[in-house]
Amino acid sequence: MRANCWMGRNHVEVRDVPDPRILNSRDAIVRITSTAICGSDLHLYDGYIPTMKKGDVLGHEFMGEVVETGPDVTGLRAGDRVVVPFPIACGACDACEHGLYSVCENSNPNAGMAEKVMGYSPAGIFGYSHMLGGFAGGQAEYARVPFADVGPIKIEDDLPDEQVLFLSDIFPTGWMGAEMCDITPGDVIAVWGAGPVGQFAIASAFLMGAERVIAIDRIPYRLDKAERAGAEVLDYERTDVLDALRDMTAGRGPDACIDAVGIEAHHPAPLMYGYDRAKQATRTETDRPFALREAIMACRNGGVVSVVGVYGGFVDKFPMGSLMNRSITLRGAQCHVQRYLRPLLERIRAGDIDPGFVISHRMPLEDAPHGYEIFRQKEDDCLKVVLTP
Ligand SMILES: [Zn+2]
Numbered sequence: 001m002r003a004n005c006w007m008g009r010n011h012v013e014v015r016d017v018p019d020p021r022i023l024n025s026r027d028a029i030v031r032i033t034s035t036a037i038c039g040s041d042l043h044l045y046d047g048y049i050p051t052m053k054k055g056d057v058l059g060h061e062f063m064g065e066v067v068e069t070g071p072d073v074t075g076l077r078a079g080d081r082v083v084v085p086f087p088i089a090c091g092a093c094d095a096c097e098h099g100l101y102s103v104c105e106n107s108n109p110n111a112g113m114a115e116k117v118m119g120y121s122p123a124g125i126f127g128y129s130h131m132l133g134g135f136a137g138g139q140a141e142y143a144r145v146p147f148a149d150v151g152p153i154k155i156e157d158d159l160p161d162e163q164v165l166f167l168s169d170i171f172p173t174g175w176m177g178a179e180m181c182d183i184t185p186g187d188v189i190a191v192w193g194a195g196p197v198g199q200f201a202i203a204s205a206f207l208m209g210a211e212r213v214i215a216i217d218r219i220p221y222r223l224d225k226a227e228r229a230g231a232e233v234l235d236y237e238r239t240d241v242l243d244a245l246r247d248m249t250a251g252r253g254p255d256a257c258i259d260a261v262g263i264e265a266h267h268p269a270p271l272m273y274g275y276d277r278a279k280q281a282t283r284t285e286t287d288r289p290f291a292l293r294e295a296i297m298a299c300r301n302g303g304v305v306s307v308v309g310v311y312g313g314f315v316d317k318f319p320m321g322s323l324m325n326r327s328i329t330l331r332g333a334q335c336h337v338q339r340y341l342r343p344l345l346e347r348i349r350a351g352d353i354d355p356g357f358v359i360s361h362r363m364p365l366e367d368a369p370h371g372y373e374i375f376r377q378k379e380d381d382c383l384k385v386v387l388t389p
Pocket residue numbers: 038039040041060061086169170
């Protein structure tokens with residue numbers, strides 16, 4: 001089959017790879033009809049996530065048609081149309097039983113590698129490094145889906161792919177980012193990053209009753225999109241974000257702050273950017289936490305900072321004094337997607353939201369390298385690329 005493969009830093013290539021096969025009795029094989037490039041794929045592309053190997057098949061946002069199931073897969077059969085969540089989860093371990101699917105204890109065969117960096121291992125993730133399982137991803141014609149009786153959600157009506165595809169990751173991720181803010185009516189929520197996850201966090205915060213949402217980014221078309229969704233916007237290259245947020249909230253700060261940026265944050269001050277960029281280059285710091293630092297400093301006393309932007313390892317100059325002394329709660333997670341599939345599908349069905357609003361580009365799988373490049377360079381107002389195998 002054809003698949004988009006990681007070939008080294010800044011290099012992906014659509015190549016012929018062996019078709020996936022059923023390896024375990026709870027596997028299914030899915031013929032992919034739509035797949036997307038995620039902001040977190042750019043961290044792989046840019047070489048910031050360790051333990052990638054040349055030839056790894058990328059992609060963790062995909063949907064399609066079941067073509068084969070292992071003998072122990074219940075509830076799915078060939079011909080079913082499914083969306084597949086990005087974390088792989090067994091459904092039966094202690095974490096899964098508590099709804100903490102992205103930290104399933106049984107789905108990462110390389111848990112030992114992750115334990116060295118993180119203490120304990122999170123779940124395996126499709127197409128996201130060997131440290132997270134080395135699973136082939138979904139930017140391909142077919143994918144093997146382990147624990148297929150737990151993850152995939154059947155789409156039984158005629159909602160088009162573009163409306164349901166993002167249940168695989170970015171819609172639930174943005175939703176959970178807002179949910180972790182414990183929003184009550186009247187709240188002001190600030191969102192760092194107006195990329196796809198940021199856009200869903202903004203929409204979700206409004207659906208949960210936030211009175212105002214303030215989006216922070218530097219790319220005009222992303223800020224425009226946030227504004228059209230009802231957010232107030234700040235361009236951090238033109239505005240001092242901390243001052244502006246203070247002014248906009250009567251001197252108190254936003255009730256909660258969402259970091260939808262993660263490890264490749266930019267910073268307008270060359271000195272600050274240079275510090276983290278240099279530490280990252282010399283491997284004395286893995287992640288550039290500008291957005292996270294600012295979110296903590298900006299948050300009102302007693303507020304919540306919710307992290308859904310992806311981090312890989314370690315950060316410097318973490319404002320621990322601000323967090324501790326000001327009673328701030330810091331929460332973060334890879335999204336427990338399986339929890340949100342049904343309720344968010346209902347939201348889509350009810351017309352509360354049409355997740356297709358983030359799509360800026362549609363192209364064949366064969367053009368994946370071009371898709372990665374324009375998404376990374378923010379060229380051609382690229383916000384979200386959907387690939388069709
Ligand atoms: Zn994603």
